[in-house]
Amino acid sequence: MSSAAAEQDTSPALAVEDLVAGYGGVIALDGVSISAGTAAITAVLGANGAGKTTLLRAISGMIRPRRGRVLLGGADLAGRSPEQMVRAGVAHVPEGQAVIPELTVEENLRVGMMSWPGGLSRQRPSRSERIAALDEAYGRFRPLADRRRKLAATLSGGERQMLVIARALVARPRVLLLDEPSLGLAPRVMAQVMDLVVQLSREHGLTIVLVEQNARGALAIADHGVVLNLGRVVASADAAALAADVALRHHYLGF
C-alpha cells in the first residue's frame, strides 16, 4: 500500500542515521536508522520504553542526539534546536493533546505561526495571509471554528487533538511527527484522527512519522513500519508485511 510518490522519490524526505540519544545515564536510542519517504506514512511501533517518543524528540531537537545524523532533504540537521527544526519544516506534535489550555483556540493556532518569518524579514507574511491560514485551519476543523474565542481548556479530547494537529499544520511543515495521536480518544474519534492522517499524506503530500501504541490501527494506514525494541530497530518493512508477520506481532506489537 505504499504510495506512488514514495516510490518515485529516491531520497527520503526525512532520514535518521545511527542515532544515539538518551537522558542522563540512560541510553534510550541506541543507533537507530529510519527513513521516511516523501508523502508517505511511516509508523514507528514498539512497547513502552522502546524509544519511540525519544526518537521524535531527537528529530525535533527537544533532546540533543549524542551521535548520528538527522537528514532533512539530504542536509544534516542533528543537534538543531526545536525553534530551528520547525523553521526547517519539521513539526512535532507531542503526545497528550498538548494544547495550551490558558490560551484561546485561536491563540493556540496563532502560536503555530510563530515559526513564520517575522520582524523585519522581507518574507514576513501579511495580515491577510495570517487570516487566510486561520480560515484554512477552521475550514478543515469545523468544530474549532465555532470555539475560536473559547479557552482551549474547554475543548474535548478529540477537539484538542484537532487543535494540536491544526497548530502544527499552520506552521506549514513538510514533515509531521505525530506522537500517539489516538491515545486517550474514544474509538470513533480515533478513527477520525487516523483518517485525517491519511488525508494529510495523500492529499497534501506531507511526510508523516506516526508513533503509535495502537499498532494495528497504525499499520492499517501506514506505508512503512519500523519496530523499535529497547532503543534499537528490530524490524523495518512494508506496513502490510509487518502486519502479516504473526511472530513479530505477537512478540513486539501485542496483537
Add this chain to the structure above:
Amino acid sequence: MVEFLQFTLSGVSFGMIYAAIALSLVLIWRGTRLVNFAQGAMAMFTTYVAIEVIYRTGSYWTGFAAALAAGAVLGAVCQLTVIRPTINKPPFNAVIVTIGLLILIEGLAGIFFGGQYRAFPTAFSQTGLRIGGTPLGVSRYDVFVAAAVLVATLVLAAAFRYTSAGLRMRAAAFNATIARLSGIRVARVLTVGWALAGLLGALAGVLVSPSTFLYPNSMDTIFVYGFTAAVIGGLDSPLGAIVGGLLLGLALSYSGGYLHNGSNLVPVVALVILVVVLMVRPDGLFSATQVRRV
C-alpha cells in the same frame, strides 16, 4: 471620615508602587518560576541613574526616561549574563544567583554613588490636595504615582493580550516546550521578560524615592512589600499583583494610621498578612484553580 479617606488615598498611592514591584516579580516568575530577589536593588540602581541624569540635565522627565531605559537594559543584561546559565540547573541555583546580584548591585551603588541619603525630586507638588478646606491626604504627586503605574499596567496588559510579542510571552510562560516546538525563541522571550520587569521595577524606584530618600538599601523594604503583594496575588497573576499591591497598601496605611504607634508596626503587619494569606490560601488569592501541571 476625613481621616479614613486620607489613609485610603495614601494607601492606594503606595499600594500602586508595591503593585509595580509585584508585577515585575510576576513577569519573571511566570517565565521561569523564579523570584528575582535583586528586583529592588536593580530599581534602586536605576533610580541613581535617574538622579544623576536629573542633576546633569535639570530635567525630571529625562531622568525618568533614563531610569526606565536603564531598568530594561539592566534586566536584560542580568538575565543574559548570570541568569541564563542557571536555566536547566536546580531551581535553587537561580535563587542564590539573584541574592548574589542583590548584594553585588547594592555594593556597586555604594561605590559609585556613595552611601549617604539623597533626596529625590518630584515632577509634581507633594503638598496635599484640598477640597474646600479639607485636606485629602494626597498630593498631585500621589495622583501621578497611581496614574503612572495604572498606565504602565494597562499598556502591558494590552500588549500581552493583543500583540504577537505578547502571545509569544504568554505561550512561553504557559508551556515552554510547546512554545519552542512552535518556533518561539523562548530564551529570547525570557530576556525580554527580564527587561520588562527591570523597566517596571525602575518605574517603582523612581516613583517611591521622593517619599523614602535614595540610598543603597532604600528599596529593600519596598521590595519586601512588593514581594508580599505578589504572594498575596498568587505570583502567577498580573491582576493578582495589582490587587495584592492595593490591598497591602491599604492595610499598611490603615494600620500605620489607626494603630497606636502604628508606623513602627507597619512591617509587622505586612508580615502577619503574608503569613495569614499563605496559611489560608497558600497559592495566593488569585491562583488559578485549574490544574496546570500534568
